[in-house]
Amino acid sequence: MAPYPTIYRSFTEQVHRQPDKALFELPDGRTITYRDTADTVHRIAARLIADGVTPGDRVAMQVPKSPEAVALYLATLQIGGVFLPLNTAYTGAEMRYFLGDAKPRVLVCSPDRQADEADSADGLVIETLGADGDGTLLRGDDRHDQVFDATAADPAAILYTSGTTGRSKGAVLTHGNLAANCRALLDAWRYTADDRLIHALPIFHIHGLFVAVNMTLVAGASMYYLTKFDTDAIIELLPRATVLMGVPTFYTRLLKSDRLTPESCSAMRLFVSGSAPLLASDHEAFAARTGHAILERYGMTETGMNTTNPYDDGPRKPGTVGKPLTGTEVRVVDRETGEPLPDGDVGSIEVRGPNVFSGYWQMPEKTASEFRADGFFITGDLGRIDDDGYLCIVGRDKDLVISGGYNIYPKEIEELLDNHPKVLESAVIGVPHPEFGETVVAVVVPSVGEQPTERELLDHIAGDLARFKQPRAVRVVDALPRNVMGKVQKAELRTRYAELFTGVDV
Ligand code: MLC
Ligand code: AMP
Numbered sequence: 001m002a003p004y005p006t007i008y009r010s011f012t013e014q015v016h017r018q019p020d021k022a023l024f025e026l027p028d029g030r031t032i033t034y035r036d037t038a039d040t041v042h043r044i045a046a047r048l049i050a051d052g053v054t055p056g057d058r059v060a061m062q063v064p065k066s067p068e069a070v071a072l073y074l075a076t077l078q079i080g081g082v083f084l085p086l087n088t089a090y091t092g093a094e095m096r097y098f099l100g101d102a103k104p105r106v107l108v109c110s111p112d113r114q115a116d117e118a119d120s121a122d123g124l125v126i127e128t129l130g131a132d133g134d135g136t137l138l139r140g141d142d143r144h145d146q147v148f149d150a151t152a153a154d155p156a157a158i159l160y161t162s163g164t165t166g167r168s169k170g171a172v173l174t175h176g177n178l179a180a181n182c183r184a185l186l187d188a189w190r191y192t193a194d195d196r197l198i199h200a201l202p203i204f205h206i207h208g209l210f211v212a213v214n215m216t217l218v219a220g221a222s223m224y225y226l227t228k229f230d231t232d233a234i235i236e237l238l239p240r241a242t243v244l245m246g247v248p249t250f251y252t253r254l255l256k257s258d259r260l261t262p263e264s265c266s267a268m269r270l271f272v273s274g275s276a277p278l279l280a281s282d283h284e285a286f287a288a289r290t291g292h293a294i295l296e297r298y299g300m301t302e303t304g305m306n307t308t309n310p311y312d313d314g315p316r317k318p319g320t321v322g323k324p325l326t327g328t329e330v331r332v333v334d335r336e337t338g339e340p341l342p343d344g345d346v347g348s349i350e351v352r353g354p355n356v357f358s359g360y361w362q363m364p365e366k367t368a369s370e371f372r373a374d375g376f377f378i379t380g381d382l383g384r385i386d387d388d389g390y391l392c393i394v395g396r397d398k399d400l401v402i403s404g405g406y407n408i409y410p411k412e413i414e415e416l417l418d419n420h421p422k423v424l425e426s427a428v429i430g431v432p433h434p435e436f437g438e439t440v441v442a443v444v445v446p447s448v449g450e451q452p453t454e455r456e457l458l459d460h461i462a463g464d465l466a467r468f469k470q471p472r473a474v475r476v477v478d479a480l481p482r483n484v485m486g487k488v489q490k491a492e493l494r495t496r497y498a499e500l501f502t503g504v505d506v
Contacts, residue, residue, distance in 0.1 A: 006150050006175045008077040014220035024067045024225045032067050044075035046142035051106050051125040055080030055148050058104035061084040064131040065203055065227045080148030083157040085204035098160055111135045111410055158361050161301045162409035170361030171302045180354035181304035182214045185326040188308050193220040196235050200226040200243045206301055212245045228258035235259045243270045247405030248278040252435055255285055265290040275405035276437050280318035296478025301456050304355040307391050320390040328353035332385055338372055343385040344410050346394055350376040401430030401438050408469045416461040422452035427480050429493050433501045441497050442471040473500055
């Protein structure tokens with residue numbers, strides 16, 4: 001029987017088909033071909049094997065974005081390891097939790113963080129990889145080119161999504177999830193070897209890694225690989241590129257530049273937005289300015305991509321996320337009964353298909369509670385289907401803030417604030433922000449006789465919380481609004497503070 005066509009196998013096919021083609025084009029003018037990348041992958045694979053990685057072992061990565069970091073991802077898949085990418089902004093406390101929960105065999109971290117991680121090491125092998133490919137990971141000269149014969153059901157990656165209650169959960173994605181979703185996207189967006197993608201997203205989330213990188217590798221395309229978002233760098237690349245994939249903040253920022261014109265975009269064929277809602281007004285402003293209708297799609301860590309606006313067989317409608325990808329089913333149901341609702345009614349969005357993850361790492365009960373008996377996954381998003389069959393996301397059933405495409409779970413921040421001796425209780429909410437879509441505000445009730453300052457509360461949580469999660473404002477109040485059941489009314493707080501950042505010049 002032919003081996004399952006994993007992302008790794010599709011990559012090796014491209015290596016054989018077009019070894020000298022550039023996979024990465026870097027800002028300093030260097031190019032890295034498919035053949036060069038395969039060589040780096042085999043060196044890293046040899047190193048991981050020497051470190052004792054066997055199929056099913058987790059390989060964690062917290063490193064700056066580099067081509068070698070993509071090679072580490074591929075090497076992990078090659079040898080049957082399970083890839084665990086971690087946000088570079090995570091602090092010591094956050095890292096300790098992920099490492100303790102996932103128990104990776106190897107952690108690859110940036111050379112300057114080695115000492116921190118070594119402190120918490122428990123049978124963990126530490127390797128280092130810097131922004132320029134420096135560090136221990138690429139020190140050896142050995143090559144390993146045997147490929148683990150992964151099936152569709154074998155785990156390929158674990159990505160942590162914070163929980164609304166309790167612990168962060170590791171979503172286990174299989175080789176089948178990654179490959180099936182990638183193929184559906186290639187087809188939906190007509191992505192081919194002729195494409196040149198501007199890649200400016202981080203590679204520790206599914207958007208930058210499993211959408212942007214996987215599609216490029218499997219199609220045999222090239223990417224202009226930027227370490228981070230930079231408006232001018234992107235505008236300079238537009239005349240040479242064909243596709244940009246970004247979060248809504250990318251588009252809000254591009255629209256601020258006078259250099260964004262129809263001429264600058266004339267070589268481009270596709271602008272994609274996702275990970276957070278794109279304002280209909282930004283969609284319209286972008287179309288008016290460039291002649292391009294941004295294609296908005298909807299996904300999540302547990303499911304990969306679910307729906308997309310059409311590439312060429314229908315209009316791209318602002319404020320909607322389009323229709324299900326081939327192979328994926330989407331329904332809107334009553335949250336309590338699970339009964340499907342008529343089109344037009346707002347309900348809970350559920351999805352089923354080969355893209356949907358296999359479960360949360362070592363949390364069978366949590367996994368079971370998020371699936372219906374018929375296999376549909378409960379996303380926690382609220383939406384409705386419009387007259388043309390397009391899905392519109394209207395809100396979230398889960399207590400979650402999405403800032404610049406990063407998910408932030410209020411519960412995690414509330415727990416830290418509540419630990420402060422001067423705090424009786426707190427409620428953390430997301431309020432509109434002109435650049436990040438939403439931003440975090442903490443509303444705090446002091447302990448009797450106390451008057452904590454914003455500064456001391458922020459300092460108290462700073463060491464344990466990645467910077468992007470830290471509240472941008474703290475409000476001290478006498479009491480939190482509650483309903484008759486005693487539940488904090490966050491909707492009321494969101495309304496009360498809705499204008500805190502509107503009109504802020506960013
Ligand atoms: C950075 N900062 C943020 C932030 N990003 N604060 C809140 N929200 C964010 N998203 C803070 C930094 O801590 C720093 O704070 C200051 O802003 C500047 O940091 P920076 O590194 O210079 O930021 P910048 O490059 O401007 O980054 C903004 C951004 C970036 C929007 C380009 O956040 C980004 O690339 N976001 C993409 C996230 C992503 O890939 N999401 C996909 C998840 S997958 P200070 O105070 O120290 O100066 C998913 C599923 C799906 O959701 O459907 O795709
Ligand atoms: P994550 O857990 O980081 O994968 O984030 C997934 C969540 O991002 C989804 O459940 C949605 O709430 C949100 N999301 C992703 N894409 C969109 C979109 N196009 N519009 C609105 N929300 C989105």
